[in-house]
Amino acid sequence: MFNKKTIEDIEVKGKRVLVRVDFNVPLKDNVITDENRIMGALPTINYLIEKGAKVILCSHLGKPKADNLEKYTLAPVAKRLSEILGKEVVFPAELEVVGEKTRAAVAAMNEGDVILLENTRYRAEETKNGEAFSKDLASIADIFVNDAFGSAHRAHSSTVGVADYLDTAVCGYLIQKELKFLGEAVETPERPFCAILGGAKVSDKIKVIENLLTKVDSLIIGGGMAYTFLKAQGHEIGKSLVEEDKLEYALQMLESAKAKGVELLLPVDHLVAAEFSADAEAISTEGVEIPEGTMGLDIGAKTAAKYAEVASNAKTIIWNGPMGVFEFEKFAGGTIAVAKALADSNATTIIGGGDSAAAVNILGFGDKMTHISTGGGASLEFLEGIALPGIEALNDK
Numbered sequence: 001m002f003n004k005k006t007i008e009d010i011e012v013k014g015k016r017v018l019v020r021v022d023f024n025v026p027l028k029d030n031v032i033t034d035e036n037r038i039m040g041a042l043p044t045i046n047y048l049i050e051k052g053a054k055v056i057l058c059s060h061l062g063k064p065k066a067d068n069l070e071k072y073t074l075a076p077v078a079k080r081l082s083e084i085l086g087k088e089v090v091f092p093a094e095l096e097v098v099g100e101k102t103r104a105a106v107a108a109m110n111e112g113d114v115i116l117l118e119n120t121r122y123r124a125e126e127t128k129n130g131e132a133f134s135k136d137l138a139s140i141a142d143i144f145v146n147d148a149f150g151s152a153h154r155a156h157s158s159t160v161g162v163a164d165y166l167d168t169a170v171c172g173y174l175i176q177k178e179l180k181f182l183g184e185a186v187e188t189p190e191r192p193f194c195a196i197l198g199g200a201k202v203s204d205k206i207k208v209i210e211n212l213l214t215k216v217d218s219l220i221i222g223g224g225m226a227y228t229f230l231k232a233q234g235h236e237i238g239k240s241l242v243e244e245d246k247l248e249y250a251l252q253m254l255e256s257a258k259a260k261g262v263e264l265l266l267p268v269d270h271l272v273a274a275e276f277s278a279d280a281e282a283i284s285t286e287g288v289e290i291p292e293g294t295m296g297l298d299i300g301a302k303t304a305a306k307y308a309e310v311a312s313n314a315k316t317i318i319w320n321g322p323m324g325v326f327e328f329e330k331f332a333g334g335t336i337a338v339a340k341a342l343a344d345s346n347a348t349t350i351i352g353g354g355d356s357a358a359a360v361n362i363l364g365f366g367d368k369m370t371h372i373s374t375g376g377g378a379s380l381e382f383l384e385g386i387a388l389p390g391i392e393a394l395n396d397k
Ligand code: AMP
Pocket: 198, 199, 200, 201, 204, 222, 223, 224, 225, 241, 296, 297, 298, 320, 321, 322, 323, 324, 325, 326, 327, 354, 355
């Protein structure tokens, strides 16, 4: 799954190259509020322009419905991209995405020109990987490039179907980077290899835990999911988040870790509160037991120190999910401590998208990490050991 051809492995000069990018940017009243995804796509776009390709970009944006299409037009992205590139980005703006106007614009392209298609989800077939739309997309291109890692776990027309109708399908720089860091970490990590998992629920991370237990030397668990493990061990967890139907599973995982020689760490103390609120009084527990009438909202100081110590001894660290309710300032300390430990470490540090990626960036540790994945769902499925359809569809080296 990791050894895929990239844009550097093929000849693109003069070719019509359809690039699936991730321009699913946050918008407020049709104004872009965060340009990170546009900036992230630039290395691939600039490379193709420099090499003389005819660059046809496509992306989805949000979840448009028939009655609110204009809210999800990619027009603001076309405008901004044109400013950033310092050249015209032709935007045919067709409801059918690939229609007569688009075909004419593609036919008129010169080397180095750029076109952005309208939101691929304007076509209802897109998310069903419908044949007609896949063929339409393929009909205006010679080569397909996927650079939208955040959508690589979805089998849609613009991520998978289109590749069926083109001989050449390769990845761009963003996906190449994701494959390198996530792939190498999971398949050939430098050891000790430590995974840190947090977030709300055990049920969301079951497959990740199962897969990582076969790969890591230590598995650190924090966040809401820790309390199901602690209850399974017979500890008092008060009113903390728990998934009763996962207690048996939690015990099995603890047994499995022991059998595999994986060190599985759970919180040994907590920050608790009487209610789930940003204003609630934060109380440190003495040890692992949580007093009746209170709930664990963050890992405690001893736990944070222990987790930081284990992380600092690792050579490869993967982190997914906050250690507590980091949205509440009083309960962000555990997540900050782990982020800091990773920032200070010499290990290869990989942040698996979603909340932990946001936390690391907000805390200002973004540039201290080896790699922050751009795909929340996609990176989670990657860590589950699942082959991502948008990657599978690409040509092998
Ligand atoms: P996830 O989307 O599974 O990564 O979970 C992230 C969410 O888990 C965040 O919104 C956190 O506020 C929440 N969370 C983390 N720790 C706890 C906890 N101890 N109790 C309740 N929610 C938590």
